[in-house]
Amino acid sequence: MEKILVLDFGGQYDQLIARRVRDMHVYAEIKAYNKITVDGIKTAGYSGIIFTGGPNSVYDEASPHFDPQILDIGIPVLGICYGDQLMAYMANGEVGSAEDNSEYGKTTVFTADVPLFKNIPRESICWMSHTDFIETLPHGFKCIAHTAKCPVAAMCDEKRRLYGVQFHPEVTHTEYGKQMLENFLFDICGCNGDWKMDDFIERSVEKYRAELAGKKVLLALSGGVDSSVAAVLMHRAVGNNLTCVFVDHGLLRKGEGDFVENTFGKNFGLNLVRVNAEERFLQKLAGVTEPERKRKIIGEEFIRVFEDEAKKLGKINVLVQGTIYPDVVESGKGDSAVIKSHHNVGGLPDVIAFDEIAEPLRELFKDEVREVGARLGIPHELVWRQPFPGPGLAVRIIGDITKEKLDILREADAIFREEIANAHLEKSANQYFAVLTDLRSVGVKGDARTYGYTVALRSVTTDDFMTAEWTRLPYEVLEWASGRITNEVSGITRVVYDITSKPPATVEWE
Ligand code: XMP
Numbered sequence: 001m002e003k004i005l006v007l008d009f010g011g012q013y014d015q016l017i018a019r020r021v022r023d024m025h026v027y028a029e030i031k032a033y034n035k036i037t038v039d040g041i042k043t044a045g046y047s048g049i050i051f052t053g054g055p056n057s058v059y060d061e062a063s064p065h066f067d068p069q070i071l072d073i074g075i076p077v078l079g080i081c082y083g084d085q086l087m088a089y090m091a092n093g094e095v096g097s098a099e100d101n102s103e104y105g106k107t108t109v110f111t112a113d114v115p116l117f118k119n120i121p122r123e124s125i126c127w128m129s130h131t132d133f134i135e136t137l138p139h140g141f142k143c144i145a146h147t148a149k150c151p152v153a154a155m156c157d158e159k160r161r162l163y164g165v166q167f168h169p170e171v172t173h174t175e176y177g178k179q180m181l182e183n184f185l186f187d188i189c190g191c192n193g194d195w196k197m198d199d200f201i202e203r204s205v206e207k208y209r210a211e212l213a214g215k216k217v218l219l220a221l222s223g224g225v226d227s228s229v230a231a232v233l234m235h236r237a238v239g240n241n242l243t244c245v246f247v248d249h250g251l252l253r254k255g256e257g258d259f260v261e262n263t264f265g266k267n268f269g270l271n272l273v274r275v276n277a278e279e280r281f282l283q284k285l286a287g288v289t290e291p292e293r294k295r296k297i298i299g300e301e302f303i304r305v306f307e308d309e310a311k312k313l314g315k316i317n318v319l320v321q322g323t324i325y326p327d328v329v330e331s332g333k334g335d336s337a338v339i340k341s342h343h344n345v346g347g348l349p350d351v352i353a354f355d356e357i358a359e360p361l362r363e364l365f366k367d368e369v370r371e372v373g374a375r376l377g378i379p380h381e382l383v384w385r386q387p388f389p390g391p392g393l394a395v396r397i398i399g400d401i402t403k404e405k406l407d408i409l410r411e412a413d414a415i416f417r418e419e420i421a422n423a424h425l426e427k428s429a430n431q432y433f434a435v436l437t438d439l440r441s442v443g444v445k446g447d448a449r450t451y452g453y454t455v456a457l458r459s460v461t462t463d464d465f466m467t468a469e470w471t472r473l474p475y476e477v478l479e480w481a482s483g484r485i486t487n488e489v490s491g492i493t494r495v496v497y498d499i500t501s502k503p504p505a506t507v508e509w510e
Contacts, residue, residue, distance in 0.1 A: 001199065002191050003027040005046040007036070009064045009082050011053035015325045017080070017170045019365055020178070021050075025193040026185050027200075030363065033064045041073065048076045048189030051083025053168065057097060057132050058082070058089040066090070076161035076188045078116075084164030085132055088155065091162075093138030101149050103128035106173055109153050112144040116156065116163050118183045120176040126153070126167035127174045133166065161188055197371045201233065204360050208237035212358070215317040218310055220302065221246045221272070223260035224388050227322030229373040230360055234320050235270055236376070242320075243271040245309045247302060250278025250406065251392030254414040263382065273313075277305050285394060285401045291510035294401070298391040310354070319354040324361045324369055326465050365464050386431045387465070395510040399438035404491075405453075409436040411489040412455045419481040420459070420473075429471045432459035434485075435498070435509045443486070443493030452493035455485060459498075460507050468502040 004021050006028050008014040014030050021028035026047070041049070049070070056063035068090040071077065079087035085095045109126040111117040126147075134152040137143060145154035145165070154165040163184065169177035185191045219234055221227050221244040234242050244264060248257040257274065265272035284297050310316040361369050366387070373383040389395055393413075397405050413434040420432050435456040443450040457478065462468035482495040498505075 001027060001195065002047045003029055003045070003195075004185065004189070004191070005036075005041060005044070005049045006030045006052060007049055007066065007083070008032050008052050009054035009086065010056065011080075011082065013080075013168065013170050014052045015363060015365075017050055017052060018363065019325075019368070020170050020181055021185065022195070022368070024182060024185055024191075025195045026191045027195045033066050038067045038069045038073065041070065041075070046075055047191050048078070048185065050184075051077065051079040051086060053081030053083060053129075056082060058085050058095050059097075071160065071162055074160075076184070077163065078184045078188075079162075079164035080170070081130060081166060081168060082132075084155070084166050085134060087162065087164045088134045088138050088141070088152075091138030091141065091157075093134060093141065094136035095132050096135035097132045099131065101133045102131035103147065103149050105129075107147050107149075107167070109145050109147050109167060111154065114144045114156055114158065115187050116154070116165075116180055116183050117144065117176075118179075118187060120179055125173070125175045126165075126169075126177070127171045128153075128167050130166060134164075163188070197368070197375055200364075201236075201372060201375060204233060205237045208234060208358065208360065212238050212241070212318055215241065216313070216315060217242045217318045217320055217358075218306060218313070218316045218354070219244045219320040220306060220322070221260065221264060221270075222322070222388070222390060223256060223263070224322070225366070225373060225383060225385055226324050226361060226369055226387075228264070228378060228382060229369050229376065230320055230322040231264065231270060232268065232376045232378055233360055233372065234358075235268075240271065243273060243313055243316075245306055246272060246274045247305050248274060248276050248278065249281040249298065249301070249305075249392060250403075251281065251298070251394045251401075253388065253393070253417075254410040256388075273309060275305055275309060277301075280305070282401065282403060287400050289399050291395060294394050294510065295391050298394055302390070307354075316354060318356045318358050320358045320360070322361055323359040325363055325365055367463060384426070386426075386429075386433075389508055395508045396433060396435045398436065398509060405436055408453065408489060408491045409434060409455075412436070412485045412492060415484045415488060416457055416481045419477055419484070422480075423474065423477045425471075425473065425477065428461060429459040429473065430462050430468075431465075431507060432457070432471070434458070437496075441494050450493050452491045454494040454496060455489075455492050456509070457481060457495060457497050458507070458509070460502065462502075462507075465507060468507055470499045470501055473497070 006018045018028035018030050089095050106125050107128045110123055133150050140157045141155045143152045144156050147153045156163045169180040217238050219231050221231050231244050246260050261274050264270050284301050370383050393409050394401055416434050437454045439454045459471040460468035461471045485495050
């Protein structure tokens with residue numbers, strides 16, 4: 001099978017690059033620069049190599065470097081940003097650093113007529129993020145693009161099929177980035193583009209069948225798309241050795257616990273254990289208001305509950321989690337900043353009583369996970385469910401969490417979801433829910449004064465949940481939801497709609 005190696009030098013975009021390549025139906029495999037050798041690359045049979053960006057400067061002693069022999073294997077290489085500079089450095093070019101040359105954001109680039117820039121206008125917009133730049137081209141390379149500030153915005157040694165670009169073709173802000181990657185994959189590397197998501201399923205099933213043979217596997221099933229897809233995928237690989245544990249932590253949406261039990265236990269025939277742990281979680285969370293502490297407590301308690309269940313089930317070797325790529329990035333991968341600790345990544349305690357953790361979806365984006373789910377035969381309404389965070393309503397109640405607040409929020413949230421469904425807006429709004437703010441305000445009901453909570457409604461439209469737009473919901477839908485919530489849910493006097501996109505806000509309020 002043809003495949004591309006994405007050699008990771010610590011940038012933020014390794015998965016995005018791999019994903020772009022997969023979108024073009026070529027399999028992409030990511031390896032950290034220090035986890036593979038030149039010999040390893042030779043024997044793996046890659047059709048091409050992409051060097052990712054990274055936060056370092058090639059001259060820092062501690063910065064990630066690679067064996068320069070990689071440039072002589074005969075496999076085409078595309079270096080991006082730091083990867084471009086590193087390629088120049090390895091081939092004895094010179095990299096300089098000057099504030100005057102730094103560029104950030106959309107930049108006009110002038111490109112030459114070379115295979116990498118086939119079918120691209122000679123002047124276009126690219127996305128830059130750099131201070132270092134290539135000052136002297138390495139021997140055998142020529143300059144194939146420049147910007148106002150960057151004399152070598154791209155270079156190549158056409159004979160050896162080595163290309164480097166200072167900008168980021170993988171981000172959508174680079175107008176013709178997709179075309180450039182296509183040119184690299186199909187024209188320069190000679191790929192055919194016949195890889196499909198089915199191949200990912202097949203490879204994962206084979207891999208886990210071999211690796212986890214004879215082992216007892218426990219999966220944390222939340223009922224969300226990610227863990228559901230992970231469950232069905234793992235079930236294919238290890239069959240009845242898989243037990244799914246569904247922790248009802250009391251922080252779920254209305255009716256969720258029964259839905260999960262019925263869908264997976266009854267319809268899918270998975271070994272499913274439902275643990276009612278509401279009291280345990282509420283005790284741990286009592287009085288806690290700080291969002292990161294809530295997340296850590298819930299993450300840790302999850303694991304403790306699993307451990308307890310595992311003990312009851314006998315020796316369990318492997319814990320499976322439905323972690324997907326955006327969870328990994330936002331919990332602080334490598335040098336990227338921690339935005340919030342997703343309960344199934346940053347919230348993990350250091351010591352847990354399982355030998356291994358398996359995360360079969362760790363490299364996929366949400367829409368890819370859905371595609372895997374559909375191909376696994378999971379029903380449409382489940383695959384297209386809106387996501388629900390592991391810490392549940394705890395991160396949708398601002399301030400401390402009590403059973404009373406949870407019940408109020410559950411009702412308000414159920415009404416909002418019902419109104420979105422009534423208006424057939426489930427597709428345009430990718431995630432929609434209610435948040436119980438910590439703010440109380442005065443209202444009037446009958447002729448009496450009321451003093452109750454303010455509920456915020458949130459709805460976002462997004463592809464990948466890394467960025468999101470607030471949904472332009474029709475006023476009528478908001479009006480109906482607001483009217484019903486204030487009438488049907490006691491304890492709420494006011495409803496507001498959140499009109500913040502991500503960034504600067506996040507989707508969840510905590
Ligand atoms: P944020 O709030 O980070 O949300 O913009 C992006 C997406 O991730 C979901 N989310 C989580 N999912 N565990 C999860 O499994 C978590 O701790 C978590 N926090 C946020 C959120 O609902 C949205 O879809």
